[in-house]
Amino acid sequence: MRSRFIYALICTLIFAGGCSMKKEIDSMELPNTKAFQDEFTRSLLDSPEEVEEGYYLFESDTGGYSMLWPKDAVTDGPPFYQRTQDSFEKILFYDRNKIENYDYSFRTTYSTYGESAIESSLGILSDGVRYGGEYERIETNDTYIYFAKSEKNFEDEITYFFFGYITSKYSQKGLEYIFSAGCLEGSSTSCTIDISKEEEKALNFMKSVKFTKDE
Numbered sequence: 001m002r003s004r005f006i007y008a009l010i011c012t013l014i015f016a017g018g019c020s021m022k023k024e025i026d027s028m029e030l031p032n033t034k035a036f037q038d039e040f041t042r043s044l045l046d047s048p049e050e051v052e053e054g055y056y057l058f059e060s061d062t063g064g065y066s067m068l069w070p071k072d073a074v075t076d077g078p079p080f081y082q083r084t085q086d087s088f089e090k091i092l093f094y095d096r097n098k099i100e101n102y103d104y105s106f107r108t109t110y111s112t113y114g115e116s117a118i119e120s121s122l123g124i125l126s127d128g129v130r131y132g133g134e135y136e137r138i139e140t141n142d143t144y145i146y147f148a149k150s151e152k153n154f155e156d157e158i159t160y161f162f163f164g165y166i167t168s169k170y171s172q173k174g175l176e177y178i179f180s181a182g183c184l185e186g187s188s189t190s191c192t193i194d195i196s197k198e199e200e201k202a203l204n205f206m207k208s209v210k211f212t213k214d215e
Contacts, residue, residue, distance in 0.1 A: 034072040034095070040081070041074045041093070055208075062086045064173050065110055068208040070095050073106065087112045098184055101191055103159075106205075107178040114172035115144065121165050122146055125176050129163055138203070142169055145206050149199060157182065160195055162202030168211035177206050 030036045031048045035056060044058060050071065051057045058069040063086055075081050075093040083089040089110040096103050113121060122135060135146040147164040159182035167174045181198040183191035 031071075034074050035069060036071075038074040040077040044075070044081075044091075045069060060089055060110065062089050062110060063212060064089075064112070065175060065209060065211045067108070067175075067210070068205060069093075070104070072097070073104070096184060101183050101185055102193075103180075103182045103184045105178075105180045107176075109176040111174055111176075112172055114174040115167040115169075116172055117174075118146065118165065118167060121174060121176065125163060125165055125178075129161055129178060131161075131163070135164070140207055142211065143167060143207075143209065144169065145203075147203065147206065149202075154182075157191075158193075160193060160198055162199055164202075164206050166206055166209050168213075171211060171214045173211045175209055175211075177209070179205060 029048065030042070035041050035045065036048055045056050046059055047057065049056075052068065054071050055068040056071060057066055059066040061083065073093045073095040075091055080092040081090070090108070092105070092107050094103070094105045111121075126132065129150065130152075131148060131150050133148060133150075135148045138145040138147055144167050145164050146166075147162075149160065149162045151158055151160045153159075159180050161178065161180045163176075163178040165174060165176050179198075179202045181193055181201075183193065185191060
């Protein structure tokens with residue numbers, strides 16, 4: 001129940017949209033990962049080849065961006081996946097493991113506002129995660145990442161949130177990214193969250209975002 005509650009917490013501001021199937025892949029060729037064993041999640045991914053160990057490449061049907069997709073992360077489809085033509089896409093996906101006792105949730109929202117609307121975009125992000133602090137501005141070769149983190153207690157269990165807004169240096173494209181890390185069973189002695197490692201992982205996710213350049 002707790003994992004569903006956290007998943008629902010970051011499921012805010014859902015918009016109407018659509019989705020499309022990508023190329024068919026023979027079931028005999030599917031890797032034994034949750035992403036490719038799940039029919040809807042598989043429809044979003046072009047290739048079963050990992051681009052980094054443990055990660056596939058998600059290339060958006062908006063044509064606007066790509067990002068890493070964890071091999072065991074899945075999305076349940078609409079309303080957790082929404083797309084409006086080429087200008088908007090929202091995806092809620094998660095990676096949970098009862099044996100290893102972890103619960104990772106992700107929410108990404110793509111739009112074509114970018115740096116020109118960064119203040120309002122950060123305001124919306126802050127409201128969505130109930131954050132009142134400042135953002136660190138991180139520069140990569142092609143993007144700016146406005147990054148922050150927080151933690152919340154759910155029934156005496158702590159979940160850590162790492163979130164940011166990523167903008168392209170070369171176009172008016174942006175992506176809101178929220179990553180949460182917690183344990184499925186917080187009272188278990190096996191529940192260990194290394195905050196530094198989770199923050200490093202979150203930043204790696206955000207730095208993996210690549211925007212296409214406008215022609």
